[in-house]
Amino acid sequence: MKAAPFAYAKPGSLREAFALLERHGDRAKLLAGGQSLIAALNMRLATPSILVDLTAIPGIDGIQLRGDHLAIGALVRHREIERSELVAKHAPLLSQAAPHIAHVAIRNAGTIGGSLAMADPAAEWPACCVALEAHIVAASPKGERRIPATKFFKSLFTTALAPREIITAVEVPVAGANTRSAFLELVRRRGDYAIVGLAAHTQLERGALTRLRLVYLGVGDAPVSAAGAMEKLEGKRATPEAIAAAQAALEQDLSPAADLTHSAATKLHLARVLLGRALAALVT
Amino acid sequence: MNDRTRPDLLAPRAEKPGAPADARTATGYIGLSVPRAGARRLLQGRGTYTDDLKLPRLAHVVFFRSPYAHARIRKLDLTTAARQPGVIAAFDGRAIAEYCTPWVGVLAHLKGIKSPPQHAVAIERACWQGEAVAAIVAESRAQGEDALAHVEAEWEELPVVTDMEDALSNRSVIHPELGDNICFKRDFVTEGFEDAFAKADLVVEETYSFGRHTGVTLEGRAILADYNAGEHSLTVYQATQAPHMMQDIFSRHLNIPEANVRVICKDVGGSYGIKVHVYPDEMATAAISVMLRRPVKFLADRLESFLTDIHAREHKAKVRLACTKDGKIIGFDLDDLTGIGPYSVYPRTSGIEGNQVVNLTGGPYAHKNYRARLNVVFTNKNVTCQYRAVGHPIAVAITEGIVDLAAQKLGIDPAEFRRRNLIADDAYPYTFPSGLKFEQLSHHQCLDKLLALMDYQGLRAEQKRLREKKIYRGIGLAAMIEVTNPSPAFYGVGGARISAQDGATVRLEPTGMVTCLVSVTEQGQGTEGIFQQICATAVGVSIDKVRVITGDTGTTPYGGGTWASRGAGIGGEALLQAGKALRANILELAAAALSIDKNALDVSTDAVCDKATGETKMPLAEVGRIGYFRPDTLPLKFQAELTVTRHYTPREYGFTFTNGIQASYVELDTDTGFVKLLKHWVVEDCGTVINPMLVDEQIRGGVVQGIGGAMLEECLYSPEGQLLNGSLADYLVPMSGDTPDIEIAHVCTPTRQSELGAKGVGEAGTAGAPGAVMNAINDALAPLGARVNVQPFTPERILRALGKV
């Protein structure tokens, strides 16, 4: 299938981009890496009247260490994150998650900003950003604001972005000496969207899990923080009893919908399995 | 989990073929792994697939397809669509029907099979989601698709039948004029069956289900039809397996003399049975070319492929096995139900797959009692028909599944149980209870070779050791028989104009080169490569002197094409005989020119030589020069015949059966229900192996398609008949990260029906793999008291079997 017709613009600045969004409103779609959008265009699932290509806008790419956080530009490709030494050192969860995103040819093209804006609940970056308590930097004609990732993902393909806002970067707190992270997915085939995935992040204080974040992907309309499970484990060692209690708590935390081949019960079961495996990874 | 790095599982990279182009054995090139010459252009991106072709004034057709599984067309207004930019014409079913007559997919030897007439474009009613109901012709595909949004259609939804058992109940009849939903029914029982089952020490029973799947050729179906009104001729470039069959069909349904229809098949991007059927949208494309008197192209894009490429394998089979307490199989009892969509596919019918299941179930085993019941029912899903290994994956899986279950109940090792029951290697010719005749099979040799190849005892010991550590591994075996080289008994006797014979023309060129034209087509399986080997061997020339032309009804001899694992065995034999005849004619000419007794001469290394001394007497270029340019120098009565045609049809047996056995080794993650395929082994007897590398690669590719069916692939439909996973993101096929290494060995029992001795092999991998994988999974599950019998074996199904969810 071929895409329906649309116009195309490649603004050279955020200001130009805002003007285009102002002019075309909802009929405009922002194009970054295009790895989800162009597939949707080709299937005529998306039929915008204009694409606004953000890739010529200066200043919204690159990975930089800025004090206590790592700033990752919206246009940074998945593959750059995967191979970045800065990321490996300061945000290892992202390094762990990156190889799970599709395949190299797609990681060479897709961007973190695009993935966050797309807000696919089965995608890796949204869950990671929530687990890391990252901030998403969004620009609009009114200026710039920092939106906590925990408040950014509203529902299926829906974010806290205002209509004319554009993601320019994501800011991730840098990892400390005791930071531990794990990223796990269950996929039928490598690179597929996960049946269930888990981004786990903690500060390990003398063997105890503190500031533990357990964020699931693929089990809801948005990344899901497993609040009950986190509470059961906070400040504790990952003993079999604590793990079992946390796994039990997932019943309340998650209400996954069935997918084509997995029932809700199976997804919940798999989420529990991942929890056990993630905790084992965090403490070893 | 991941054990690919374990040394004993790590296959060394397969030996590279030890046969450069200049290598030869005493039997010429037969048996050598010669890399196929035709692959080079594909490696350079210089193949010519149908979509690569452009003709002047080329138009593109797209189809408006039914969004409903069953609905009456209340209104269909194409006027707005026809006015869209770039649109050349828009047609409904009635308009197309004026140029293309409908067809009925039945065969006389499938007694009682019925199906309603099917039109290229549906006229009053759509019977599955995706059935074409209008065609838009435009200057570009994109413009055609733009216009589809302007087709105005109103529908009256009709009752939908998607479940096979529901169809069988005839609660709602899809084609009221046929009376019921039964397309085809077969009941079969051997004498004394009831008595034998009643006396058995043990009867085991299990019901197996198989998901619908489809071929997923990487290149979608493709056709470019070019009608020339000045000649009243139709040239069709088509990705097809059977050019002559399609020539006949275009001729008869478009009312163009067959001699005026030419079907050309260039490179084909995968077929596996998908491209051997008559597709309504392709017939419509040819009709539209006639209507518009210009070239028209249609490509099924990926989304259309899932909705309209034939599906296959949706079966539910209850099977019983009776045996004695010391493990002797007495008989099999089968009740198979399959749902085929709303039409039996033309011209091969959708009854064949189920019929094969009946023919083949229990096939490797020496038992005398067999009862089978088959119901083939219409449903409102996409049509099903013959896809690689047709019926074999079902028959092998249910046979091997129930055999393992019986062995388990009796506490006999599955390999030993097979050894006690496989038909003895000296029992041939052998007639199977279903009536099939086997010329010569080698089950026991294959079993022995497999057990050694995989170190069966070693694996069993390892499995036991690991179970103590709560690592659950399973070993599964699947013996099989396979239909290859079919005689006219397959289709011809049923009235289908599908050739069981093939022809080969071999021509010595003036330069000493040899050109051969063969009616079997190249779909990537390496046909042209092995034909080079056979021809070079038969004529006595180096392989690089041979050119092969296939896939053109305008130039090649008449023949069946590529299906049912027949290309090497039938086309290859025709070519061998043609090549030998050319060699004899070359010797006649040389003998006449040299005034030497032809019996003292031979052809070797591109020259006529002295048979006794090997001394070169006349290069073939000289034979060509004399034959074509200086025949005046030859005796007056001598006429050179440097072009020879020969044909071959297997007739002695209905099918040339092959046999083989596969094994799968898996590891089960009992927490997640995930299965890791650690290794797969195949021992196959396909008779004479012309090119071991190509044979092994056919088997490997086939195994992985079989694994796809067992583990991943299923066309999922909603109760309303909507395909739920019609994209490559949702319909999962095996990728490199999830497939095991496959080790292969051979037993070689050439068929005595032909001089070449080759049997078919292209479908063997697919036939046996699902059964082997299923048995391996069940072997891993056995100590946990669990069992699965519904393919594909998803984590969901395995976790449910384990009682985890």
Add this chain to the structure above:
Amino acid sequence: MDEFFEATITVNGKAVTRRVQPRQHLIDFLRDELGLTGSHTACEHGVCGACTVRIDGQIRRGCLMLAVQAHGCSVDTVEGLTDSGELGALQQEFHERNALQCGFCTPGMLLTAQELVATQPDATREEIRDFMSGNLCRCTGYQSIIDAIEEVIVTRRKGAQP
């Protein structure tokens, strides 16, 4: 109605300028406008990898890139990389092992494999399987493809040793 944009793209080392519709993806552009039919489309939704081409030195899904996006970019296809000889070692190994049957996936396989060979010279067999897992081959069952790539990698590694 379709608007057109003028795009200048360096294709296989040569700059070409064409007026393109924004909706045309790069593979249709290469095939229909330039006659470079070596790159194939087989799904047009980014799953199969048959459309793999190289953009500014990195592999991409050509069906998930618009021709207009390639303006100012350097695009390499199987045709160009064949002519330059860059794919030669892989092509040779693929040929000798019959690591292709119908050949439809092959250009995409070769480009993907070449990126692997270039970026992960120490790749293990498992890593090769992983890296190649975004390219669908329905014919071979993959083993011969993995064998061929492994052979090229091992040979290069041997050659790199002093």
